Structures are given as structure tokens and as C-alpha cells.
Amino acid sequence: xxxxxxxxxxxxxxxxxxxxxxxxxxxxxxxxxxxxxxxxxxxxxxxxxxxxxxxxxxxxxxxxxxxxxxxxxxxxxxxxxxxxxxxxxxxxxxxxxxxxxxxxxxxxxxxxxxxxxxxxxxxxxxxxxxxxxxxxxxxxxxxxxxxxxxxxxxxxxxxxxxxxxxxxxxxxxxxxxxxxxxxxxxxxxxxxxxxxxxxxxxxxxxxxxxxxxxxxxxxxxxxxxxxxxxxxxxxxxxxxxxxxxxxxxxxxxxxxxxxxxxxxxxxxxxxxxxxxxxxxxxxxxxxxxxxxxxxxxxxxxxxxxxxxxxxxxxxxxxxxxx
Amino acid sequence: xxxxxxxxxxxxxxxxxxxxxxxxxxxxxxxxxxxxxxxxxxxxxxxxxxxxxxxxxxxxxxxxxxxxxxxxxxxxxxxxxxxxxxxxxxxxxxxxxxxxxxxxxxxxxxxxxxxxxxxxxxxxxxxxxxxxxxxxxxxxxxxxxxxxxxxxxxxxxxxxxxxxxxxxxxxxxxxxxxxxxxxxxxxxxxxxxxxxxxxxxxxxxxxxxxxxxxxxxxxxxxxxxxxxxxxxxxxxxxxxxxxxxxxxxxxxxxxxxxxxxxxxxxxxxxxxxxxxxxxxxxxxxxxxxxxxxxxxxxxxxxxxxxxxxxxxxxxxxxxxxx
Numbered sequence: 001x002x003x004x005x006x007x008x009x010x011x012x013x014x015x016x017x018x019x020x021x022x023x024x025x026x027x028x029x030x031x032x033x034x035x036x037x038x039x040x041x042x043x044x045x046x047x048x049x050x051x052x053x054x055x056x057x058x059x060x061x062x063x064x065x066x067x068x069x070x071x072x073x074x075x076x077x078x079x080x081x082x083x084x085x086x087x088x089x090x091x092x093x094x095x096x097x098x099x100x101x102x103x104x105x106x107x108x109x110x111x112x113x114x115x116x117x118x119x120x121x122x123x124x125x126x127x128x129x130x131x132x133x134x135x136x137x138x139x140x141x142x143x144x145x146x147x148x149x150x151x152x153x154x155x156x157x158x159x160x161x162x163x164x165x166x167x168x169x170x171x172x173x174x175x176x177x178x179x180x181x182x183x184x185x186x187x188x189x190x191x192x193x194x195x196x197x198x199x200x201x202x203x204x205x206x207x208x209x210x211x212x213x214x215x216x217x218x219x220x221x222x223x224x225x226x227x228x229x230x231x232x233x234x235x236x237x238x239x240x241x242x243x244x245x246x247x248x249x250x251x252x253x254x255x256x257x258x259x260x261x262x263x264x265x266x267x268x269x270x271x272x273x274x275x276x277x278x279x280x281x282x283x284x285x286x287x288x289x290x291x292x293x294x295x296x297x298x299x300x301x302x303x304x305x306x307x308x309x310x311x312x313x314x315x316x317x318x319x320x321x322x
Numbered sequence: 323x324x325x326x327x328x329x330x331x332x333x334x335x336x337x338x339x340x341x342x343x344x345x346x347x348x349x350x351x352x353x354x355x356x357x358x359x360x361x362x363x364x365x366x367x368x369x370x371x372x373x374x375x376x377x378x379x380x381x382x383x384x385x386x387x388x389x390x391x392x393x394x395x396x397x398x399x400x401x402x403x404x405x406x407x408x409x410x411x412x413x414x415x416x417x418x419x420x421x422x423x424x425x426x427x428x429x430x431x432x433x434x435x436x437x438x439x440x441x442x443x444x445x446x447x448x449x450x451x452x453x454x455x456x457x458x459x460x461x462x463x464x465x466x467x468x469x470x471x472x473x474x475x476x477x478x479x480x481x482x483x484x485x486x487x488x489x490x491x492x493x494x495x496x497x498x499x500x501x502x503x504x505x506x507x508x509x510x511x512x513x514x515x516x517x518x519x520x521x522x523x524x525x526x527x528x529x530x531x532x533x534x535x536x537x538x539x540x541x542x543x544x545x546x547x548x549x550x551x552x553x554x555x556x557x558x559x560x561x562x563x564x565x566x567x568x569x570x571x572x573x574x575x576x577x578x579x580x581x582x583x584x585x586x587x588x589x590x591x592x593x594x595x596x597x598x599x600x601x602x603x604x605x606x607x608x609x610x611x612x613x614x615x616x617x618x619x620x621x622x623x624x625x626x627x628x629x630x631x632x633x634x635x636x637x638x639x640x641x642x643x644x
């Protein structure tokens with residue numbers, strides 16, 4: 001198949017491109033290279049099934065470049081839309097980051113599909129669309145949807161636009177509601193943050209929040225496996241799935257202790273006073289993935305195992321940065 | 323109080339401004355005068371508590387004009403955001419109309435609040451955010467939210483952005499989920515459409531769809547009454563309310579017969595073959611307003627009574643156009 005991946009040079013996008021190429025597909029990667037890096041695509045670019053075009057999808061004046069690149073390949077079968085602001089705290093100061101990089105890039109990706117006659121759209125949504133449900137489990141049919149971060153708001157806005165497009169030019173849409181995802185190439189997130197902090201100020205690890213925040217973490221290899229499984233198995237017009245490790249998650253305190261033990265044994269951990277790391281942080285949530293389980297998918301790594309593996313990967317990544 | 327109303331020169335906006343002025347508030351009306359008309363504000367403009375500024379909120383370069391006008395009045399207590407594309411079928415061809423006029427105007431209205439320190443935001447949302455729930459009742463906590471029109475999608479996207487703003491600079495947000503609203507000054511909608519068609523082609527009324535579409539209709543006077551009631555009574559951070567007439571609604575066939583009897587007796591009615599009037603039309607829905615009823619609000623006019631009254635108002639409006 002011929003597949004477009006937006007956000008191709010990002011953390012998850014680059015891993016997805018690799019996997020799709022291994023499966024024998026032809027892939028056109030699109031990225032504005034703001035947060036993503038061409039380095040991450042080194043192995044993909046060695047594959048003759050891969051093409052890359054640098055386009056900022058949020059800029060309507062650049063859309064024709066993506067169109068041209070796609071048209072030179074032939075009929076596109078799928079578009080995976082992963083381009084987005086990936087950093088929740090970055091959207092706190094202003095809605096503009098998420099508006100532009102998450103939402104307007106979705107509008108452009110939809111326009112690409114319409115113009116290219118591509119009828120299958122796969123979207124990297126997020127658990128952040130649910131907002132803070134307190135002790136209620138996050139299930140796909142939960143409502144009302146009241147996100148508490150611009151990140152979550154613009155992911156939900158994107159879902160809405162994609163849903164409307166299903167009425168017109170899309171046959172199938174997939175809404176993958178991601179949990180926290182860990183692995184390499186790490187560009188953001190709690191593990192990278194802690195590892196870098198300890199490198200900068202050895203001996204002390206300052207933690208945002210009181211450490212009680214507890215969330216599920218999925219390794220990127222499991223995430224990609226789940227998305228491909230859903231894409232091949234679920235066949236409704238609109239397919240919404242929470243993706244997660246199906247466990248209670250791990251507290252920020254445990255993660256801090258894990259990082260200290262692995263990266264800088266003996267360092268002191270200093271906690272904040274609030275149970276939120278930042279505005280829009282959902283401190284605890286019950287992520288219900290029973291729908292995905294019923295579809296038949298089984299994860300390989302628990303939250304704890306995913307963090308352990310990703311931590312080692314990140315330590316290696318950061319060592320090579322030096 | 324000092325109150326901003328966006329979309330002030332529109333159908334509902336102009337009626338809301340009138341009512342707020344009667345209640346003794348000072349009102350700054352904002353409108354881009356695309357669909358709205360200054361005529362509709364004649365009586366408001368005679369009131370010294372009213373000011374008007376022509377600003378296209380979807381254009382970020384015009385935002386400072388709205389800011390200046392607001393700052394000259396003093397501390398703004400509430401912003402009612404009614405500016406939007408009001409015409410669902412108009413958004414079928416392209417997402418751009420609703421993206422711009424409904425969603426980006428919301429982002430600007432939020433920015434106005436942030437910059438003005440206005441902490442109460444009231445939003446004209448819509449039953450269209452629910453999409454087509456089939457026989458399931460539309461309740462405020464229904465999910466997932468999968469709108470089937472760009473109109474509904476951009477209303478939902480707006481709700482998401484407002485919800486995130488509640489985490490930062492808003493104390494209270496109100497999401498008024500409107501049903502079909504009828505009355506004058508009518509700018510669009512089934513009644514006006516039928517009255518104009520009969521005027522253009524006397525003797526024949528062509529109806530989009532097979533006439534079986536059945537929806538609740540609320541008269542604009544009841545709508546405004548409900549919004550003011552909710553605003554004064556509900557006090558959560560995020561207040562979501564379906565607003566409707568609490569009845570089964572009226573079929574398009576009944577409306578067509580009603581219009582023919584009143585406007586052009588003896589005319590033939592020609593129906594389409596589909597139960598949808600256009601892409602994104604939700605043919606039937608059970609609009610649940612039990613939450614609003616529990617809050618204590620009682621409507622004056624049923625769907626049928628609202629349509630009957632609005633039809634007479636519209637016939638007078640259209641006669642005076644001649």
C-alpha cells in the first residue's frame with residue numbers, strides 16, 4: 001500500500017514509518033522538522049520505499065508541496081496523521097501552539113485526503129480529550145468531553161473535524177486515544193526530563209508536583225503494534241479505541257526513584273506541593289482499554305516494564321548526545 | 323453589568339442584546355456584519371447602554387479593535403459568544419466556513435476574555451455536536467461525540483477550547499446546546515426557506531428530503547429566557563445544558579403543510595427521496611432536556627406553537643422586504 005505519515009520525523013512517527021516499511025508498504029513521510037529530526041529517519045531513508053517531504057501542514061501555503069509529493073507516488077491508500085504539538089505543558093502559555101500544530105495540521109491533512117481521494121484516515125488522539133474524570137474510568141463512550149489542556153482540546157477538536165469528514169470523503173477513520181508513550185527517540189516526557197535534570201544538576205532531582213500523579217505508560221513498540229492491529233481488525237466508519245497497557249499505571253514518585261537508581265544513584269528527590277505537574281495535567285486516571293482487549297489485542301510490556309525499558313534506551317540516547 | 327455579545331447583529335444575538343439592555347445591562351455588540359445586519363439592532367442602538375463595533379473576530383488582525391472598544395467601557399463581566407456560521411448546509415462544501423466563523427471566532431473571543439480579565443464565558447453550542455445518535459437520547463453526558471457536519475464539529479471544537487480555558491483564566495463557562503431555533507429576524511432555517519420558495523415559485527413547494535425528518539424547535543424568546551435562567555442559576559465551573567422545548571418535535575412534512583396553509587394555500591408539496599435534507603442533517607433525534615428541567619426552567623411554547631408563531635412573524639418580515 002501507499003501510505004502518508006504526517007509527523008514522520010517525530011518520536012512515534014519515525015518508528016511507525018520504520019514498521020510500515022518493514023511490512024513492505026511505500027511511505028511518504030511529511031514533517032515540518034520543528035520538533036522532529038531527520039536523524040530519526042536515517043534507517044527509513046535508506047529504504048527505497050520511503051520518501052520524505054519537509055512541509056509545515058499548518059501553513060496552507062505549503063499544502064501544494066505535500067500534494068505534489070503524494071501525487072507523484074500514485075493513489076494513496078491511508079493517511080496516518082501524527083503531526084502535532086507533542087508537549088502538553090508547551091500549550092499552557094497560549095492556545096496558539098496546539099491550535100496551529102495539532103488542529104490546523106489536522107484540517108490540512110483532511111484536505112490532503114479529500115484532494116488525493118484517500119479514504120482511510122488514522123489519527124493519533126489522546127487520553128487528554130477526556131479531561132479530568134476523577135475516579136470515573138476513561139471509556140470510549142465517556143462524556144461530556146471537557147479537556148483541561150489546550151493539548152487535549154485541540155486533539156478533541158481534531159476528532160470532531162475528522163468525524164465530520166467521514167460524512168463526506170472518508171470511508172474509515174481511526175481515533176487512537178494514546179496514553180503516555182515512552183521509548184526512543186525520546187523528544188519529551190517525564191523520563192527524558194528526569195534524565196536531563198540529573199545530568200544538569202547531579203545529586204538533586206526536582207519533580208513537578210508531589211509525585212502522587214499516577215498514569216499508565218505504554219512502550220512505543222506496543223503502541224504501534226496496537227494501532228496496526230486495530231487498523232487491520234476494526235472496520236467501522238469511525239473506530240475509537242483507547243490504547244494503553246491495561247494496568248494501574250506507575251506513580252511519578254516510582255518513576256523518579258527508578259531514574260535516580262539507574263542514572264544517578266544516591267541523588268535526592270525534591271517534590272513540589274501540588275498533585276498536578278502543570279496546568280492541564282490529569283493527576284490520576286483509570287484508563288479503560290476493555291474495548292481494545294475485546295478486539296483481541298494483548299500488550300507485551302506493562303507500564304513498569306515499558307518505563308524500565310525506555311529508561312535504558314533514553315540513557316543510551318542521551319549518552320550519545322554528549 | 324458590562325457584557326460583550328459577539329454575533330450581536332445576528333438572529334439570536336440581536337434579540338439577546340435587546341433583552342440584556344431591557345434588564346439594565348451595558349452591552350458591547352460585536353459583529354462582522356456578514357450574515358448579521360445593523361437593521362436588526364435598530365432598537366438596541368437607540369439605547370444609550372449599547373455600543374457596537376464592526377469586527378471580524380476570525381481575523382486576528384482585527385482583534386485589537388474589539389479590545390479597544392471593550393477597554394473604553396470598563397471591566398467586562400461576561401462575554402456571550404454567539405458569532406458563528408449559522409447555516410449548517412453552508413458548511414457542507416468546505417470546512418473553511420465553520421472553521422473560520424465558528425471556531426476561530428471562538429479562539430479570538432477567548433483571547434478577548436483573557437486580555438480583558440473577563441471570567442464568565444457563555445457559548446451558543448448546538449445539538450449538532452452529538453452527531454447522529456440514532457434512537458439514543460441526546461443527553462449532556464452522551465459520548466462519544468462524533469458530529470456529522472462541519473457545523474457540529476466546529477461547535478464541539480469550540481467547546482473543547484473553552485473547557486481548556488476554564489483551567490486558566492475563566493471562572494465559569496456555559497455551554498448552551500441549542501436545538502433548532504425559530505423566530506425573527508429570520509436569516510436561515512426551514513421556515514424562511516419554505517416561505518421564500520413559495521414566494522419564488524408559487525404553487526409548488528420543493529422539500530429537501532422525504533419530509534420524515536423530525537426535530538424539536540424552540541422559539542427564540544424561550545431560548546433567551548432559558549440561557550438567562552441557566553446563567554443566573556447554574557454555577558459550576560463548566561455548565562453544560564441542552565436547551566429545547568421538551569417535546570417530540572415536528573416533522574418536516576407537518577412544517578411544509580403548515581407553511582403552505584398559511585402562506586400559499588393549495589400549493590403542492592414535492593418531497594425528496596432521502597430522509598436527510600443535506601450532508602450532516604440529523605434526521606431524527608430525542609433531545610433530552612431533563613437536566614434543564616431539574617434546574618427549574620419551564621418553556622412557554624411547544625415545538626408546534628413555536629413554529630406557528632415564528633411562521634407568522636416570518637411572513638410579516640418577508641412581506642416588508644417587498
